[in-house]
Amino acid sequence: MDLQELINSDKVSIVDVRTPMEFTEGHVNGSINIPLNDVVERVEELRGMQPLVLCCASGGRSGQATDYLQVQGFEEVYNGGGWTNVNAQKL
Numbered sequence: 284m285d286l287q288e289l290i291n292s293d294k295v296s297i298v299d300v301r302t303p304m305e306f307t308e309g310h311v312n313g314s315i316n317i318p319l320n321d322v323v324e325r326v327e328e329l330r331g332m333q334p335l336v337l338c339c340a341s342g343g344r345s346g347q348a349t350d351y352l353q354v355q356g357f358e359e360v361y362n363g364g365g366w367t368n369v370n371a372q373k374l
């Protein structure tokens with residue numbers, strides 16, 4: 284399944300790892316905000332939300348979160364890059 288199919292799947296959770304302030308300024312419809320600094324303490328919550336597409340402003344923070352979650356054993360976590368990129372692929 285490619286990224287666009289994932290983004291549009293009713294099974295995927297889109298998680299925005301930007302700060303709450305950034306999130307309120309614009310985000311993907313239906314996404315949830317779990318700031319990068321909170322990812323470590325919310326690993327088990329995220330585990331139950333797979334498959335995950337993570338996004339942020341440019342893909343840097345979502346890349347860090349994706350790498351971390353993969354080390355924690357997540358198999359269905361993907362870096363969507365910038366939230367505007369994810370939003371543009373949402374049908």
